[in-house]
Amino acid sequence: MIKPWKQRSNRITFEDQWLTVRSYELERPDGTIVEPFHVIEAREWVCICALTDDGNVVTIREFRAGADQVTLGLVGGGCETEDSDTVVAAHRELEEETGYRVRELVEIGRAYANWANQNNQITYFLGIGATASGQQKLDANEEIEPLLMPYEEFLKYDFEGPKQTHHAAALFYVERYFKAHPEKRPK
Amino acid sequence: MIKPWKILESHQTFRDQYLGVRTDRCQREDGHIVPTYHVIQQTPWVTILPVTGGGNLVLVREYRHAAGKVMIGLPGGVSDPGETDWVQVAARELAEETGYQAREYRAIGTCYPNPAIQDNELHFYLALGCFIDGLSTIVMTHATGLFYAERYFQKHPDLRPVAP
Numbered sequence: 001m002i003k004p005w006k007q008r009s010n011r012i013t014f015e016d017q018w019l020t021v022r023s024y025e026l027e028r029p030d031g032t033i034v035e036p037f038h039v040i041e042a043r044e045w046v047c048i049c050a051l052t053d054d055g056n057v058v059t060i061r062e063f064r065a066g067a068d069q070v071t072l073g074l075v076g077g078g079c080e081t082e083d084s085d086t087v088v089a090a091h092r093e094l095e096e097e098t099g100y101r102v103r104e105l106v107e108i109g110r111a112y113a114n115w116a117n118q119n120n121q122i123t124y125f126l127g128i129g130a131t132a133s134g135q136q137k138l139d140a141n142e143e144i145e146p147l148l149m150p151y152e153e154f155l156k157y158d159f160e161g162p163k164q165t166h167h168a169a170a171l172f173y174v175e176r177y178f179k180a181h182p183e184k185r186p187k
Numbered sequence: 188m189i190k191p192w193k194i195l196e197s198h199q200t201f202r203d204q205y206l207g208v209r210t211d212r213c214q215r216e217d218g219h220i221v222p223t224y225h226v227i228q229q230t231p232w233v234t235i236l237p238v239t240g241g242g243n244l245v246l247v248r249e250y251r252h253a254a255g256k257v258m259i260g261l262p263g264g265v266s267d268p269g270e271t272d273w274v275q276v277a278a279r280e281l282a283e284e285t286g287y288q289a290r291e292y293r294a295i296g297t298c299y300p301n302p303a304i305q306d307n308e309l310h311f312y313l314a315l316g317c318f319i320d321g322l323s324t325i326v327m328t329h330a331t332g333l334f335y336a337e338r339y340f341q342k343h344p345d346l347r348p349v350a351p
Binding site for chain 1: 211219224227248250258297298301303304308330
């Protein structure tokens with residue numbers, strides 16, 4: 001039976017306002033020492049699949065420096081300290097990044113972003129009744145172009161260009177939700 | 188129209204055998220300077236959905252230190268630098284982590300785990316006809332892999348595992 005490893009010590013290996021890496025010295029139950037084990041510390045993330053009543057998904061085009069490419073994907077981001085919960089964060093991220101608001105926001109799943117070496121989870125939301133009734137408000141380093149795409153098209157997840165693991169996971173959770181609540185699926 | 192950023196300067200902020208952090212100074216198309224942008228450098232990852240002839244998924248239980256918990260999930264791992272034969276990586280990781288072998292591998296999807304700040308891709312493989320003697324299996328989820336597996340089974344219903 002697998003047991004948690006014991007933490008002997010840890011230190012911050014790297015830290016600035018954008019990134020924190022904590023490095024651990026760990027001891028396995030059999031006595032083996034694992035050192036260093038780096039963990040990237042991150043805040044809770046949210047990922048939102050926002051749908052309009054006529055069956056479009058609100059996607060965004062953005063340059064992503066990790067992939068070094070312009071990407072097409074769902075709305076998402078990290079929770080801010082002033083967000084009281086993930087629902088507030090999801091509403092805020094959606095409006096800030098796209099100018100869209102939703103009538104209803106349903107939590108459809110939660111999973112670790114990368115449980116091997118990152119400590120945060122992602123909460124997945126389905127947004128229902130999205131309309132362009134808000135105001136896009138980007139941070140200084142953000143550059144985002146919202147665009148609507150038929151949900152059925154996005155669900156194929158085979159468009160040209162790079163794909164994002166969390167967005168494919170979001171589609172899994174959305175489809176699982178629609179299976180349980182078929183009346184919610186946009187016509 | 189969104190355009191890629193130009194990298195004006197780039198330096199290696201941190202590097203050991205496990206983790207690299209590259210820090211760039213970038214310029215956007217509109218001239219705006221992004222002064223400090225960290226990119227986490229990782230080699231490509233492979234995740235496997237191993238299906239047995241009996242219709243079970245082969246899963247692994249592992250202590251995941253970032254989460255601080257023992258977790259159940261799909262087998263998978265990191266490629267070695269320069270490695271590009273993902274089936275070989277998949278077969279190696281499956282064998283190392285579970286002891287199972289597969290009759291055949293199908294590529295079912297590739298995506299970035301986090302294109303915002305991490306530079307590697309993740310390749311998903313469906314491993315068909317997995318076999319080993321004397322081990323039981325358990326069934327659980329790994330959401331992205333399930334999305335790709337379902338999409339693949341919808342196109343190839345004959346491959347969908349059925350319980351005996």
